[in-house]
Amino acid sequence: MSTSGRGLHGRVLDTLGPEITAGVYPAGSVLLTDELAQRFDVSRSVMREAVRVLESMHLVASRRRVGVTVLPSAEWNVYDPQVIRWRLAGADRPRQLRSLTVLRSAVEPVAAGLAARHATAEQCAALTECALGMVATSRGHRLEEYLVHDMAFHRVILTASGNEMFARLGDVVAEVLTGRTQHEVMFPDPDPAAVTLHVQVAEAVREGDAARAEALTREITVGALQELDILAP
Amino acid sequence: MSTSGRGLHGRVLDTLGPEITAGVYPAGSVLLTDELAQRFDVSRSVMREAVRVLESMHLVASRRRVGVTVLPSAEWNVYDPQVIRWRLAGADRPRQLRSLTVLRSAVEPVAAGLAARHATAEQCAALTECALGMVATSRGHRLEEYLVHDMAFHRVILTASGNEMFARLGDVVAEVLTGRTQHEVMFPDPDPAAVTLHVQVAEAVREGDAARAEALTREITVGALQELDILAP
DNA sequence: TGTGACAAATAAGTCTGACTTTTTGGCTCC
DNA sequence: GGAGCCAAAAAGTCAGACTTATTTGTCACA
Numbered sequence: 001m002s003t004s005g006r007g008l009h010g011r012v013l014d015t016l017g018p019e020i021t022a023g024v025y026p027a028g029s030v031l032l033t034d035e036l037a038q039r040f041d042v043s044r045s046v047m048r049e050a051v052r053v054l055e056s057m058h059l060v061a062s063r064r065r066v067g068v069t070v071l072p073s074a075e076w077n078v079y080d081p082q083v084i085r086w087r088l089a090g091a092d093r094p095r096q097l098r099s100l101t102v103l104r105s106a107v108e109p110v111a112a113g114l115a116a117r118h119a120t121a122e123q124c125a126a127l128t129e130c131a132l133g134m135v136a137t138s139r140g141h142r143l144e145e146y147l148v149h150d151m152a153f154h155r156v157i158l159t160a161s162g163n164e165m166f167a168r169l170g171d172v173v174a175e176v177l178t179g180r181t182q183h184e185v186m187f188p189d190p191d192p193a194a195v196t197l198h199v200q201v202a203e204a205v206r207e208g209d210a211a212r213a214e215a216l217t218r219e220i221t222v223g224a225l226q227e228l229d230i231l232a233p
Numbered sequence: 234m235s236t237s238g239r240g241l242h243g244r245v246l247d248t249l250g251p252e253i254t255a256g257v258y259p260a261g262s263v264l265l266t267d268e269l270a271q272r273f274d275v276s277r278s279v280m281r282e283a284v285r286v287l288e289s290m291h292l293v294a295s296r297r298r299v300g301v302t303v304l305p306s307a308e309w310n311v312y313d314p315q316v317i318r319w320r321l322a323g324a325d326r327p328r329q330l331r332s333l334t335v336l337r338s339a340v341e342p343v344a345a346g347l348a349a350r351h352a353t354a355e356q357c358a359a360l361t362e363c364a365l366g367m368v369a370t371s372r373g374h375r376l377e378e379y380l381v382h383d384m385a386f387h388r389v390i391l392t393a394s395g396n397e398m399f400a401r402l403g404d405v406v407a408e409v410l411t412g413r414t415q416h417e418v419m420f421p422d423p424d425p426a427a428v429t430l431h432v433q434v435a436e437a438v439r440e441g442d443a444a445r446a447e448a449l450t451r452e453i454t455v456g457a458l459q460e461l462d463i464l465a466p
Numbered sequence: 467t468g469t470g471a472c473a474a475a476t477a478a479g480t481c482t483g484a485c486t487t488t489t490t491g492g493c494t495c496c
Numbered sequence: 497g498g499a500g501c502c503a504a505a506a507a508g509t510c511a512g513a514c515t516t517a518t519t520t521g522t523c524a525c526a
Contacts, residue, residue: 007508009285033478043510045278048479052242052282053289056315064478065518078401079312082289102343103398110339165336168311240479266507276481281508297507298489470525480515487508494501 009049012040013082016050020059020070021083022090027072031060036068057083081171088175098228100176105221107166108157108173113214115160116205123160124206130156131202138195141188147181150190153198157217160205180227194223242282245273246315249283253292253303254316255323260305264293269301290316314404321408331461333409338454340402341390346447348393349438356393357439363389364435371428374421380414383423386431390450393438413460427456 016036025031037047051068054060057077060068077083078099087096119127133149154177155170197220204213249269258264270280284301287293290310293301310316311332320329352360366382387410388403430453437446 009508045281045511046509048278049282049285052285056286056289056313062478063518064516065476065520067477074397074400077313078397080289080310099396099398102347102396103340106340106343106399107336110335114335163332163335164307164311165332166339167307242479278480278482284507295507296489297487298505300506468526471523473520473522475520476518478515478517481513483511485508485510488506490503490505492502492504494499496497496499 008042008046009053012036012042012047012050013053015040017054017059017082018086018089020054021073021076021086022092023073025070027070029070030067031070032067033062059083084172084175088179093179097176097179098230100172101221101224101228102230103169104173104176105218105225107169108154108221109214109218111158111161111163111166112201112205112217113210114162114166115157116208116210116213118162119160119205123156124202126156127153127160127202127205131199134190134195134198138190138192143181143188143190146190147177150198151177153202157201157205176224180224191223194220197223241275241279242286245269245275245280245283246286248273250287250292250315251319251322253287254306254309254319255325256306258303260303262303263300264303265300266295292316317405317408321412326412330409330412331463333405334454334457334461335463336402337406337409338451338458340399341387341406341454342447342451344391344394344396344399345434345438345450346443347395347399348390349441349443349446351395352393352438356389357435359389360386360393360435360438364432367423367428367431371423371425376414376421376423379423380410383431384410386435390434390438409457413457424456427453430456 019025033044033047033051036051037044040047051060051062054068055062057080058071058075059077060070062068078087084096084100087093090096115123130149130153134146134153137146137149151174154173158166158170158173161167197216201213201216201220204210204216252258266277266280266284269284270277273280284293284295287301288295290313291304291308292310293303295301311320317329317333320326348356363382363386367379367386370379370382384407387406391399391403391406394400430449434446434449434453437443437449
């Protein structure tokens with residue numbers, strides 16, 4: 001489950017990536033390839049490969065005669081799963097979770113509406129199964145098992161939408177849900193109303209009722225926003 | 234405006250990236266670093282750097298004794314601006330524009346609602362300016378100028394939302410709008426109703442009316458979906 | 467004094483060749 | 497026919513020399 005353990009350059013990224021995203025080197029800081037290679041005790045070839053990856057994430061820019069410059073966070077590829085993981089592991093994890101939850105609240109209802117139109121029979125079955133699993137594990141301090149079904153549910157919705165951009169957010173949603181269960185303060189048992197909503201969404205998708213699926217999912221995400229105290233006055 | 238002209242490895246990516254995203258090498262195809270280096274007439278070091286970048290985009294996976302394997306498109310980092318550009322330049326540009334337009338339709342209304350709450354005075358002014366610019370260029374076959382204001386408008390909305398994930402979609406939306414003006418069939422003048430909606434969104438944001446800003450923006454994105462014949466029966 | 471061109475320093479970029487490591491596929495041997 | 501061993505293959509790593517572009521500083525000239 002680690003990030004990119006393969007290869008020496010991966011090891012370098014495992015520590016340099018989190019450092020940069022955590023703001024250890026403020027925007028504009030200049031790093032030197034040779035110094036970094038010394039610090040991590042790797043050859044320049046390996047160090048250069050690592051820098052190339054950071055560059056493709058727009059975390060740094062490499063310029064001749066200057067060095068490797070750290071870019072302002074506004075330039076970062078914040079949709080890169082690796083960057084997301086690095087940031088979630090860092091200090092501004094709460095802030096990151098909020099951003100991602102807002103994104104969820106925008107995307108998931110629309111995805112559910114599309115899923116109601118495009119979902120295959122297998123996907124409908126999987127959805128119902130997930131919902132039932134959530135019901136079954138919603139009582140008795142079985143949060144870990146509940147989480148598995150919850151993540152699977154949302155992943156199926158995003159996949160069944162038929163939109164590849166939505167589908168790729170499955171990992172992000174899973175990360176958010178995991179973060180909520182682990183880190184955030186949560187009741188020993190999930191909110192019964194939320195469980196019911198999931199069952200109803202599965203119903204609506206099965207019946208092809210796009211408007212209802214969208215509205216119900218919007219209720220779910222509103223709940224998620226409220227948990228993080230993100231709501232309109 | 235090119236992609237990554239800097240460096241030899243960038244040149245390699247400029248042709249290898251589009252080839253992979255265009256499906257020239259089907260998922261599972263195996264490429265050999267040495268052969269690629271020969272083909273592009275670069276050293277192995279440079280070729281390795283290029284492969285590392287492709288790897289970080291999850292376009293390929295490099296394994297010892299096997300080679301560089303092309304991954305199925307479901308694994309690609311489709312939110313990477315570079316990947317988006319490559320795919321938009323390729324054969325399935327229409328499909329890509331549809332995916333992105335659907336994403337827009339999900340994100341922009343929510344972003345507009347947030348902008349109504351968080352927009353600064355400067356951002357409100359910029360928004361009004363953009364809207365006025367759109368009105369001024371909405372007649373007389375001035376699509377190029379209109380497009381500039383249109384792109385700026387949506388970028389301000391996304392930025393003013395205060396959510397970094399939304400803000401980073403500014404480039405994507407700009408790409409979609411450009412694509413619509415250039416490639417797709419469009420009337421010589423933009424739809425007057427759409428122009429009015431933009432002005433009203435600017436108003437709503439200025440007045441802090443989140444619900445109205447969201448609803449109006451939803452109308453705009455519904456229009457965008459209809460242009461591409463994406464609509465519910 | 468300011469401005470231009472030129473020269474030197476610097477750090478990334480590139481190439482080459484040798485070596486290491488891991489994985490796989492086949493082969494032998496039981 | 498299966499377990500284990502061996503060799504080939506390809507990526508991975510390293511070290512060193514060289515190239516190129518960019519910046520900075522200096523010096524001469526207006």
